[in-house]
Amino acid sequence: MNKFLIFSLLVVWFAACNKEDKGNENIVVFLPSNFPKPVYNLELNPVTEAGFKLGKQLFYDPILSRDSTIACADCHISFSAFSHPDHATSHGIDGLFGKRNAPAVQNLLWQTAFFWDGGVPDMDLISINPIQNPLEMDESPARVVWKLNRNPLYQKLFKAAFPGKDSIDGPQMMQAFSQFMAMLVSANSRYDKHVRNEQGGDLNASEIAGLQLFKEKCSTCHATDLFTDGVYRNNGILSEFTNDKGRFEVSSLPDDIGKFKTPSLRNVAVTQPYMHNGKFKTLESVLEHYATGVKDSPTLDPALKQHGVLGIPLSQDEQSNLIAFLKTLTDETFIRDERFQQN
Amino acid sequence: MNKTFFQWLPLFAFVVLGMSACDKTETIDGLGDVVIEMDNRAGDDELVFGTKYVTANGDTIQFSTFNYFVSNFVLVNEDGSEYTVPKEDCYFLCKHEDADSRELTLRNVPAGNYKSVKFTIGVDSLKSVSPAAERTGVLDPTGGAAGMYWSWNAGYIFVKVEGTSPQAPIDVNTNERTLQYHTGLFGGKDSPTLNNLKKVTINTTSETAHVRKSHEAPVFHLYVDVLEMFTSPTNINVALNPTSHAGPYSATVANNYADMFTLDHVHNHD
Structure with a gap:
């Protein structure tokens, strides 16, 4: 009995010490039984607590745009399934209007191509499209990576999501976006x-x-x-x-x-x-x-x-x-x- | 093994050693490197940015950008066997202003005499649709491939040529007579697109490339003639087509650049 108690205490103690790493645990992604098999390979980029948190932070942060005025979430609003309600096209940078109606961001795991014209063939590559679009965020993805590397909050978030890396790189940023978007599953209507x-x-x-x-x-x-x-x-x-x-x-x-x-x-x-x-x-x-x-x-x-x-x-x-x-x-x-x- | 064998072994070894020392025909084994040197040209001249060159159509061009992706190298041995450079080492982005980027080293090639080198202009379709984790180095759209990647039509720009020409119309954005030819399109993933990937085969004529573990790497010295992109099979008229991006005309540009790589010579170090 005593031994068991000591063992339990040890477990609790370990768990307490391990709190730092906790953010890197995998999150279960909702894969509805009435959906086919996902197209996106989650094994190559498993969703973790820290990765999701980072992806979400990026999604809501105007730092992605050239003049820090436009965030993804400005045109992809949660209560309208991450589309832009009542806007045929959305306002981008410098008051310019985008070219097409902002699509809903949901169930992307099952899509083979993205955007109205399917110009992007992999979920990982979505984020750099609006970043670079001159009517939307008008920023170079390389400069976004540079900005993130100088930002203490992102240094911390990236370290938690991708431990063992010294600096933030573009592929990680894209993977973090994917981890957030992978979670946006709508199948409980x-x-x-x-x-x-x-x-x-x-x-x-x-x-x-x-x-x-x-x-x-x-x-x-x-x-x-x-x-x-x-x-x-x-x-x-x-x-x-x-x-x-x-x-x-x-x-x-x-x-x-x-x-x-x-x-x-x-x-x-x-x-x-x-x-x-x-x-x-x-x-x-x-x-x-x-x-x-x-x-x-x-x-x-x-x-x-x-x-x-x-x-x-x-x-x-x-x-x-x-x-x-x-x-x-x-x-x-x-x-x-x-x-x-x-x- | 019987005892006799071991008794004879020292003598046997001695004879073998002696024979190999006397043998004049070298044994070709192990691994070596191959260098592909991309020597950018404009017709008969070395390409220099800002210098004026005249195209087959008679247009005068001053170039300011000449970048291209080459990938999927295969070396053909004189016996006909082929060595394919592993996927992880087979993508190169050559930029005119960066001479180092135009000297490609193919490492750990089996020793032998190679009569041809084959490669692709552009980045193949599989790599073009691969997930972020596989996009490192020159394939990173936020790093090495910056400026050579279309985020809206996700794929690499295979060949990027920019410059100015007095024959070109004035660009309303820059107020200059600019030329811009950005060619990509790998054929699409699930739905087809135009495919502007081009395969190139460079055959040696007199001398094969000698890859040896003990020698410095042989060099395939290639000429890359930017003016070839403006002719054969179709002369480009810069007044009519000063720009080309993803669009039907890109097929014309790609058919032209398919033959811009030629062999100048092979340089062996033996």
Whole structure:
């Protein structure tokens, strides 16, 4: 008995001494049972308490921008699933406006490419895009690394997240961002509880009817429980693409003109406005577009021009049922999760 | 082993030693280095920034930037066998203003006589989509690859040529007649893009490169002619195409630069 007591005391004592290292313990990332296998390899960059904390600090810090005025979180706001509500495009540096509607930052672990044109093929490489964009943060990633190295707070945070390194380097910064973004998993909406047969997953008649319609008419592109197939498509919001040619700007392939990546519909009720240019302010106007507003052009998606008819036939009732369903994709636990909000 | 063998062993060893001492044909074994020297040229002349050169199209250019990535080196032995430089050592960023960056050393190459060297202009697709942890040295977009990386269209700029030309239109941003050719695009990951990676094979003519463990590394002295990027197969008219980034015209630029590397000579140290 005595021996056991001493042993226990020793354990407690060790644990107390070990507090310094505690930040480096791995955190379990939520991998929902109704999702496929993640695309991102978490084994190469496991999320740790300290890495997540560092990534979050960076996400909320304007130090990333040229004149320390713009943080990631300015255009990616937690309560709207890290999108920019009510802004077709967002304000960047010097009062300039960005080119496209700020996308939601959620479930990135399952995405094969990022941004509306899929120009970035790996989650680790996301952060340096807005940093370098002249309309957003307009800063060189190398200078950001230099600034972080001079900053005592970041010296401390980096040391905790990446022990054994003398200075901060760019790949670590990118990995820290990934650790924060990896945690932004949204899969606790009423719909999720419904498909996982969990408590709180009851859908009403209108929502059920909407779900059925959705499966028939929308899930070709908004596929799986990620609600996107990640494919680039022209969904007929314009008849000509002169300013922004979408995927073409990345691929240089003429077939890609006017194509944009299918966005996920998770939390869609709180991520207004919609489309790459923020053209539609409400879900009603989006459905009206698909029902009656689709514009033809050479690269229009064939799913939106079946048997020579433009759009997806949807009655008013069907549209309101669909909207009722889409609202069940709002994940209150995610958008209110204090772990992801600024301290 | 029987006793007789051990009795004869000293004599045997002595004979073998003696034979090797008399033998004039050297044994080729072990490892050595190979140096690839990138000698930047503008036509017949050495490339000097700020000096005026005339392209095949008749445009006058003063260059200010000439950087390129080369990677995935393979050495072809005279017997036809190939030695592939390991992935972790096969990416090089050459900058005109940094002479050291243009002297590439391929280490620990098996000794032998090499008749060809093969490489890629640019950074291959696998490396272009690799996670942050694998992007060190010249591949670090926040460090060694700064200025040679597109963050919005994630990938490396394979060849970067900048300068000015009186034939070029005035750039509204700089108020100068600037030229800017930044060429990248590796073919895409899950969805295709244009692919401007180019493979190069340099064959020796008279003398192979002799890699020996005991000798200084042989040198493949290559000429890299920046004016070749402006011709063959297509003459670039700088008045019409003063810039090219990621866009369909980059394919024309890449087809032109595919043949800008040629062998001047092999330099052996034996």
